[in-house]
Amino acid sequence: MTIAPLKSWLICIDDTDDIGTKGTGEIAEEIASLLSEHKVQLCWVTRHQLFVHPDIPYTSHNSAMCFQLESRASLAEIKQVAVAHLLEQSAPASDPGLAIIALDTEFDRQALIDFGLATKKEVKTKEQAYDLAERLGVDLTEHGGTGQGVIGALAGLGLRLYGHDGRVKGQINLGQEECEEGIAISVAELLERTGLGMVINLEGEVLDLSETVHLSQKVKAIYCRHQFALLVYQHEQRWCNALKKHLKAY
């Protein structure tokens, strides 16, 4: 019996929620968990902000949620799990979209990135999304309502491929949340304990491994330079984890 090769996939969903229902990010995390072959696998979900405009039907913020998966499963198997969970968990009034692409295949990455970036500043149509998906070999499907979520789902793939967009869903807790004054930790230890790729300041400079970072309260990561990163700012002559107002730009 031959074992299927391990392949890399990008999976993105959009428009699955409504006010008061389970968020799209949580549903994405659940799908990632269902699909992960090893429970230790890091499937961080990134949140990508899209255009907010009167012509776009969105609940309250218009963001898409994307994650990368390493799996031996086929597209059909991955899609079956994702669709079943979307149908089960999406809000009745939502318009869910699902986009899946195999990263190991040849496709016009720049076209997908361009679509993602454009969707942050202009109104796109379902027809445009489906046309591009067909041309690039993206598996793009809708699963209820108007299906408008296909636009954001496709855009989310592009923005994740772009590598400089999005906040990571959830928080990092290395003990600072239980400690009122926070904790001090070296960049090297922080990277080792979290799996993040780098620590970067507001000016875009990467901190040296020997530098010390002060963590307090809620710590969130961003996706930058194709890596999961901790954003920090200088406060009282020390590096501190970014505040929400700093993270807003991502």
Place this chain on the structure above:
Amino acid sequence: MMDRMSSHFEFDGQVYRFKFGVDDEPASRACASECGFFIPDDEDEQIDDTPISCYNCMNRRWLADGMECTNEPQLWLVKV
């Protein structure tokens, strides 16, 4: 309730718009602290480090150039 309405939101003909834009955390916090309808949104969607803030509320909706409160019509009805 009417005081809060008039001091923080105004009806622009289409939506109940926050008067102070998207970068005035003190006003957003002051408004939410007086509101009995505040519900925290998903943490990943919050943008103010102070939890009780209209910017963090599940009932707020971002606009191209501001923020609306989707609960405001109900507040008017309560008042009337």
